[in-house]
Amino acid sequence: MKTISRSYDSYAQAQAAVGAIEKAGIPSSNVSIIANKHVSPGHEPVSDTAAGAGIGGVVGGGVGLLAGLGLLAIPGIGPVVAAGWLAAMAVGTAAGLATGGLMGALIGAGVDEEEAAVLSETVRRGGTLVSVRVPEDEVGRVEGLLSIHRPMDVAARAATWRDEGWKTFDPDAPAYRPGETEVERMRREWRDDGIGKQV
Template sequence: MKKAVFCITQTNDQVERIVSELKAAGFSNNDISVLLPDKTSEREAGHEKHTKSPEGTAIGGTIGIGTGAVLGWLAGIGTLAIPGLGPFVAAGPIMAALGGAGVGAAAGGLAGALVGLGIPEYEAKRYESRIQGGNALISVHTETPEARSKVEDIFERENAEDISSTGEAQPKRYSSSGRSEPRHY
């Protein structure tokens, strides 16, 4: 059964390093998702564009050439507008899920769309706020505990924040420093 591991990054450089490490560790481009605000976009809101550019050049000018190239390796890269929130760059399965749901967002915002992807509501609301604040969300779908552990190690090594995973009775949660914190229910 597939489970996902999520994190928040503060910079595009972190996104680039993490995606590069995940690729080097053998993770499929179909299992990695990235969602970040398109801060430099002057396109009109309300449209969706799927580029799936092999080199990420169409997106590269928006978020930085290096990151655009790294994201270009992922499946389904493109931009989408979330009503009331603005333009975002998305890559991987999250692009299809958000775009296909009409971002379910008119009613539920980005948090509603993230809940639809299997993220618990309390995590989705925190992620929504962090993404709106300019951070990026990275998600990796895994099938084994070993793969989940490998993803978590990569996230920790690159100082990602708010690391968590879905589908576990007691999901791990890490502080901004990467240290494990107990989960209180």
């Protein structure tokens, strides 16, 4: 089995990607979604009260994997809205690894360490991660389905962060809170990319 992971700027994009994957016949047990509790530019954060009342209804969960959404705490990231195998790894056995819960879980699932660091940072900074385990002969089809919903260019995003002084994902760092400049940049990119019209 191979793990394919993509990060999205908005929860709605990731939700649509998960729906497409499940409609394509990939079992829900092979799909995972992890969204920062402070969702994405232009979206309100999910409140603790609402989360306790049933997170699926709050953020649009429905059938399949999304029906099982719950609020979890992942080391180095903080509260997330999550469901699936990767989320279980991130708060379970992988949580004690030196690399941190989510990064450790991604590495344990076969993701390259550098990519795992960047993907973990995307969630820390408000993104939503979708990870899918598939046989080798399904890789191309699943990558195509995930790409339709406009995932982040994580290499470009990491390059921007490195220009700003970021080195790698730090599981001991406090929960990330973007500054006003970054929030405005994310909103501008979100609008310019037409994402707001799609979700």
